[in-house]
Amino acid sequence: MTHTTSRLVELGSIEDARYGGKAWGLARLERAGFRVPPAFVLADVDPDDLPAGLRERLDAIPGRVAVRSSATGEDGVAASFAGQYESVLGVSGYDELVAAVRHCVESTASDRAAAYRAEVGVGGGMHVVVQQMVEARAAGVVFTADPASARRDLAVVDAVAGLGESLVSGEACSDHYEVDSAGGIVDRLVSDVPALSDEEVRLVAAGAREAEVRWGHPLDLEWAFDREGTLHWLQARPITSLPGDLSAMDTEVAGPDHVYTRCNIGEMMPGAYCPLTASVSGRAIEYAMQTVQVVGGFQERYQADRWLQVGYFSGHMFLNMTEGTALSSGILGNSLEQYSMSICGRVVDELVPLPPRSLPRRLVNTARLSTFALTAGPAVRRMEQRLASTTTPSATDPRALLAELDAAVDLYNEVTLVHVRSSSRAAVPANILEETMVKRAVKAGRSEDDGRSEASALMAGATDAESAVMLQQLDEVVTRLSAAPDDFLVAPAAEAVTALRRGTSPLSRDFAAFLERHGHRGYRELDLRDPSWADDPEGLGTIMQAMVRSKRSGGSADTATPPSEEGLPRGVRALARMARAGAAGRETTKSQMVRVAHRLSRGYRLLGEQLTAAGALPDADLVFFLDRSELPALVEGRDVEALVAAAQSRREALPFQARLEFPDVSVGRPVPIKPPAAPATDGVIVGRPACSGVVEGTVRVATTVAEARLLEPGEVLVAPVTDVGWTPYFTLIAALVTDIGSSVSHGAVVAREYGLPCVVNTLGASRTLRTGDRVRVDGDRGTVTLLEPTSPATTD
Numbered sequence: 001m002t003h004t005t006s007r008l009v010e011l012g013s014i015e016d017a018r019y020g021g022k023a024w025g026l027a028r029l030e031r032a033g034f035r036v037p038p039a040f041v042l043a044d045v046d047p048d049d050l051p052a053g054l055r056e057r058l059d060a061i062p063g064r065v066a067v068r069s070s071a072t073g074e075d076g077v078a079a080s081f082a083g084q085y086e087s088v089l090g091v092s093g094y095d096e097l098v099a100a101v102r103h104c105v106e107s108t109a110s111d112r113a114a115a116y117r118a119e120v121g122v123g124g125g126m127h128v129v130v131q132q133m134v135e136a137r138a139a140g141v142v143f144t145a146d147p148a149s150a151r152r153d154l155a156v157v158d159a160v161a162g163l164g165e166s167l168v169s170g171e172a173c174s175d176h177y178e179v180d181s182a183g184g185i186v187d188r189l190v191s192d193v194p195a196l197s198d199e200e201v202r203l204v205a206a207g208a209r210e211a212e213v214r215w216g217h218p219l220d221l222e223w224a225f226d227r228e229g230t231l232h233w234l235q236a237r238p239i240t241s242l243p244g245d246l247s248a249m250d251t252e253v254a255g256p257d258h259v260y261t262r263c264n265i266g267e268m269m270p271g272a273y274c275p276l277t278a279s280v281s282g283r284a285i286e287y288a289m290q291t292v293q294v295v296g297g298f299q300e301r302y303q304a305d306r307w308l309q310v311g312y313f314s315g316h317m318f319l320n321m322t323e324g325t326a327l328s329s330g331i332l333g334n335s336l337e338q339y340s341m342s343i344c345g346r347v348v349d350e351l352v353p354l355p356p357r358s359l360p361r362r363l364v365n366t367a368r369l370s371t372f373a374l375t376a377g378p379a380v381r382r383m384e385q386r387l388a389s390t391t392t393p394s395a396t397d398p399r400a401l402l403a404e405l406d407a408a409v410d411l412y413n414e415v416t417l418v419h420v421r422s423s424s425r426a427a428v429p430a431n432i433l434e435e436t437m438v439k440r441a442v443k444a445g446r447s448e449d450d451g452r453s454e455a456s457a458l459m460a461g462a463t464d465a466e467s468a469v470m471l472q473q474l475d476e477v478v479t480r481l482s483a484a485p486d487d488f489l490v491a492p493a494a495e496a497v498t499a500l501r502r503g504t505s506p507l508s509r510d511f512a513a514f515l516e517r518h519g520h521r522g523y524r525e526l527d528l529r530d531p532s533w534a535d536d537p538e539g540l541g542t543i544m545q546a547m548v549r550s551k552r553s554g555g556s557a558d559t560a561t562p563p564s565e566e567g568l569p570r571g572v573r574a575l576a577r578m579a580r581a582g583a584a585g586r587e588t589t590k591s592q593m594v595r596v597a598h599r600l601s602r603g604y605r606l607l608g609e610q611l612t613a614a615g616a617l618p619d620a621d622l623v624f625f626l627d628r629s630e631l632p633a634l635v636e637g638r639d640v641e642a643l644v645a646a647a648q649s650r651r652e653a654l655p656f657q658a659r660l661e662f663p664d665v666s667v668g669r670p671v672p673i674k675p676p677a678a679p680a681t682d683g684v685i686v687g688r689p690a691c692s693g694v695v696e697g698t699v700r701v702a703t704t705v706a707e708a709r710l711l712e713p714g715e716v717l718v719a720p721v722t723d724v725g726w727t728p729y730f731t732l733i734a735a736l737v738t739d740i741g742s743s744v745s746h747g748a749v750v751a752r753e754y755g756l757p758c759v760v761n762t763l764g765a766s767r768t769l770r771t772g773d774r775v776r777v778d779g780d781r782g783t784v785t786l787l788e789p790t791s792p793a794t795t796d
Contacts (some may be wrong), residue, residue: 006051009041019043019127020070025236026129030772032214034207034233041070048100049551055094061132065091067100070127071108079410089133089163104128123619125202134232135364136163138195139224140174142204142414143239144212150243150656151672152218155179155205159195164222173581179205180671187674196225203231203570211236218242218354244649245316246657249275249627251307258322259351260311260666263344265319266740272315272657272723274529275650276604279628280409281526281597284416286310289323291417292424296363296369298326313670313686316630319343329354331366342431345688345742345761350667373424376770380585383592388412393603398635406602409628412596419589426582433575435459442573442594453689453780457574457585458565460691460752466587468753469745470518471512471727477511478544478731489548493541501537520598521591523725524703528601529624535602542709543728550713550732590746594724607631616640617647625650664763667734687737687762690748690781695735696787699773701766716777720766722747730754735777736785737765759784 009019014027023041025076030036038061042050053650058065069088086107088100108126139252140159145152158174175190183202196204202221211220215238222235235565269281289309293299299308311318311356321343327340340348357365390411434455441451481488481500484507488496500511517532533540549766565573616634617623626634633639660672704706705725711717713732720739727750730736736751741760751758757779765784769775777783 003259006045006049007043008051008053011036011039011041020129021237022068022070022129022235023127026131028215029211029233029236030354032211033500034211035510036233037132037134039129042128042130043103043106045126045128047098047105049099050101054097058094058097058130061796063132064089064133065097066131066133067091067097067104068129068131069104069107070129070132080750088683091130093607101128115191131234134226134234136223136224137161137229138200139222139229139234140195140204140749142208142221142223143218144208144221144488145218145239145242146178147220147239147241149672150653151657151660152242152245152247153181155208157196157204159201159202159204159465160244161193161195162183163710165701169723177205179376181209189610200225200231201230207233229336238750244646244654246653246660248646248653249278249312249650250314250669251312252574253311254306254308254320255322256668257352258668259316259348259666259667260313260670261321261344261348262316262318262670263660263740265310265317267721267723267742267745269317269526270723272525272654272660273312273317273524273527274624276624277526277528277629278312278315280528280600282310282312283628284409284412285317287413288417288420292420293323293326294368294374295372296327296330297365298330302731311670315654315658316660316662316670318662318666318670321348325351327356327369328359330362331369332362333366338431341429344664345740345763350665369424370428373421373428376418376421376425376585376589379418379421380589380592383415383589386489387415387592387595390599392599393544394606394608398607398614401603401607401610402631402635405600405607408600412593412600413572415589415593415596417591419586420529422582422585422589426579426586429575429578429582430455430459433572433579436572436575443551449689449781452782453692456690456748456752456779457478457692458572458592458678459579459749460755466584466591467724467727467750468587470514470521471730471750471753473510473514473518474728475547475731477507477514478547479551480507480510481544482548489545492538495541496545497537497541498501502616518591521724523723525724528597528604529621532598532601532603534598539705546709546711547728547731553713556699587749589747600705607635611635618642622647625654683763683786685737685762685784685786687759687765687782687784688742689758689779690745690760691736691739691751691756691758693735693755693757693779695779696774696776697734699771699775699790700733701769701771703766707771716775717764717784718769721745730756735759735779737762739766 007042011023011027011030014023026036026039040057066087066089069126086104088103091097091100105126124750138159140157140160146154146156157177157179160174169336175194176188177185177197178187179201183206185198185201208219211221218239220237220239221233224232224234226232286307286309287302290299290302292640294302306508307321308323311320321340324339325336328334328336336351336353337347339348340351356362393401393408394400395404434452438448438451439453439457442448488500491499501515502509515534520532522530522532522536523531524530531539565576604623605620608617608620609619611623611634612620616637620642626643630643633767634643645765663672663673695716697714697716699718700711701718702711703720708717708719708726708729710734711729714734716735716737717729717733717735721741722738723737723746726747730750733756735757736747738747738760739762741747745760748758748760749793757777759777759779759782762784769786770790773786774788776785776787778785
């Protein structure tokens with residue numbers, strides 16, 4: 001008697017993925033109560049030796065059937081096998097079934113499928129699912145996470161009229177919907193006659209999310225509505241191409257109605273950050289801001305276990321404005337409108353004012369905070385002494401090194417607090433100066449913008465500001481390089497800088513002095529993972545080579561001549577001096593703060609190298625994707641496998657997080673959005689004036705400092721935000737425009753020292769303008785006017 005290897009298996013008897021992912025997915029859907037068309041499985045199928053009873057089992061399914069492969073390893077968590085094996089639709093009768101089974105089995109021998117199996121390391125048997133076909137009015141697929149953005153709060157529904165096979169094969173254009181976690185359709189791209197109603201879209205998304213909860217991970221599901229409007233589920237498989245959850249490391253929301261913003265903190269910490277940076281730099285900011293609340297009498301004590309002042313969501317840092325409203329209600333001379341204007345450049349209607357404290361209480365709070373801010377000077381000097389007596393953590397044993405790093409984190413918290421005190425001291429005269437000049441302008445029949453422009457001009461002249469000194473020193477080195485032979489220009493950037501550092505000439509000594517004072521600076525300076533100039537010779541060399549080329553082509557940057565204060569009241573002149581001194585002091589403490597961050601960056605990288613050498617980490621960079629609280633366990637050898645897997649998942653997520661955009665203000669947990677263009681009227685983008693002057697020029701949009709390397713002399717730099725890492729390029733540009741910022745932003749401070757017209761807080765100029773556009777930047781009015789758009793073909 002011949003033994004038949006092929007077997008008939010019912011969905012209800014399937015307990016695991018031994019018959020392939022497709023069969024297991026259908027079995028799980030059916031077991032969970034989802035409507036699944038009748039189906040069975042041919043296990044270990046041999047088309048020349050099919051099991052007895054197959055004809056009768058086929059006859060029990062009304063109508064036509066679909067025959068699909070369900071090979072071992074297919075549609076699993078590790079690999080999807082999508083498109084590797086064949087399916088046959090519209091099968092009717094036993095003979096057609098046998099032919100369809102043979103076709104599916106033969107597809108496993110294709111070069112394409114064999115190569116894929118080898119790549120993902122999967123072998124094993126071949127199984128076939130036979131399933132009743134739905135006479136579909138509409139069909140399609142749904143992803144419980146957006147496979148393009150990796151956002152797990154968005155379900156993506158693609159639908160076509162009729163059978164979904166035309167969608168899978170690419171023969172038909174689908175209606176496309178994006179559905180948020182509350183069931184709202186937040187985006188759609190549909191035909192004139194959509195295949196689904198909005199209610200049906202929500203039904204598909206809700207069902208898919210229910211399945212995701214039962215599976216425990218994001219899913220890709222196929223579905224169909226029959227002609228009576230009943231929803232059927234045809235397939236369920238894991239999404240295998242997703243990185244880690246973008247929100248896995250999110251902090252708790254301080255309150256459901258709390259207002260969060262990227263303004264202000266987005267200048268200090270632009271873009272997405274690794275978890276170690278969030279738990280060290282982000283926590284330092286949290287510590288400093290909570291301490292201010294304690295000093296002011298608005299909070300009883302520092303709460304180390306809570307994130308109240310800032311939040312970390314989808315890799316980005318946010319400022320909690322609601323917690324800051326205590327200041328506007330609890331001290332004199334600071335309204336809710338002034339507070340929101342200082343942070344966001346506009347009145348934030350979403351903020352709910354707190355009941356004002358009693359007058360005596362406000363007097364006491366004002367005195368305490370004023371004293372705290374105005375006595376920042378001695379704190380700055382004491383911190384400078386502490387920094388001089390400490391060094392970069394460098395112990396050779398991981399446990400000892402971690403202890404040194406913990407001590408450095410304590411210092412980081414304190415230096416950040418000093419910077420916040422210094423910033424508060426700088427903000428007071430700057431804000432009063434602006435209010436005074438606005439009132440003077442209005443009284444004289446001029447506009448408020450005229451007053452703001454005059455206030456910005458009066459703040460120029462802080463030539464002892466750290467960033468201005470830094471740029472002057474670098475510019476002196478570059479000027480001498482431009483007069484030297486071409487060796488520096490023709491060498492690769494990193495080699496050029498390395499050779500200059502190792503030289504013994506007076507120029508090399510001056511460059512060494514520059515690095516000694518400013519080498520801890522760079523792009524995204526508070527990111528512990530990003531290297532500083534001292535540790536990134538290629539990045540610094542590229543900047544310097546661009547500056548040398550600019551010098552040789554006649555480009556130059558001269559410091560601005562401060563405006564005459566003749567005719568201004570003595571009080572206004574005193575305010576201007578205090579504002580300039582405050583700006584310089586703020587730059588000094590920012591440099592102190594970054595110096596400690598630089599030491600921590602080197603120390604944590606050393607820890608990563610030590611853990612890699614010990615076999616605890618696969619590579620040193622992975623240390624930056626651990627939360628600081630997880631490091632002791634890793635150093636002690638506990639939960640190593642789980643920690644490494646989590647860190648790898650977070651590293652995969654970071655590039656996706658970096659592409660996310662958020663509204664400037666969010667109520668509750670910030671949710672990414674599709675970035676809107678900057679508001680423009682008749683081609684005019686309105687921001688805030690930060691440095692006076694009017695310039696017409698060609699736009700260079702740079703969303704990262706790497707893109708700024710393409711700048712040509714005389715272009716208008718348009719960027720989301722700038723920090724010290726961008727500063728050397730200010731010697732090339734004719735004007736600066738940023739999406740966010742204020743009159744005391746780093747970019748504004750340096751722009752004033754070089755007389756560059758500057759407009760900040762445009763809320764999206766980098767998304768509206770394109771490289772090659774010709775614009776007029778009016779730093780007096782705070783406007784950017786599009787004069788001549790570039791042709792799309794010429795845009796870089």
